[in-house]
Amino acid sequence: MRTTDPRGHWGIEVHHHVRNVTFREDHSASCTGHGPAHLATIRAAVINTVKDAGYLYITDGRRDQTKPNETLNLHGFP
Numbered sequence: 001m002r003t004t005d006p007r008g009h010w011g012i013e014v015h016h017h018v019r020n021v022t023f024r025e026d027h028s029a030s031c032t033g034h035g036p037a038h039l040a041t042i043r044a045a046v047i048n049t050v051k052d053a054g055y056l057y058i059t060d061g062r063r064d065q066t067k068p069n070e071t072l073n074l075h076g077f078p
Contacts, residue, residue, distance in 0.1 A: 019043055022058045049074060 019025045023043045030036050050061030053074050064070040072078075 018047065018058060022047075022062070 030039055047058055050058050055061035
């Protein structure tokens with residue numbers, strides 16, 4: 001009998017899939033010291049900011065963050 005919730009597992013898989021596909025996290029060259037943890041924190045902050053801004057797709061939000069004015073608007077600066 002399984003006591004774990006498979007839906008919880010797939011929620012984690014979806015989260016990691018977004019990070020792997022959008023940020024190519026599996027191909028990151030940072031693999032020593034605190035680098036990987038710091039980069040993961042930055043990536044998570046970007047994903048949360050983009051979602052909070054109402055974007056349906058993370059790539060659209062990242063594209064807008066490459067433009068200085070859009071980036072300031074995304075973070076609440078007029």
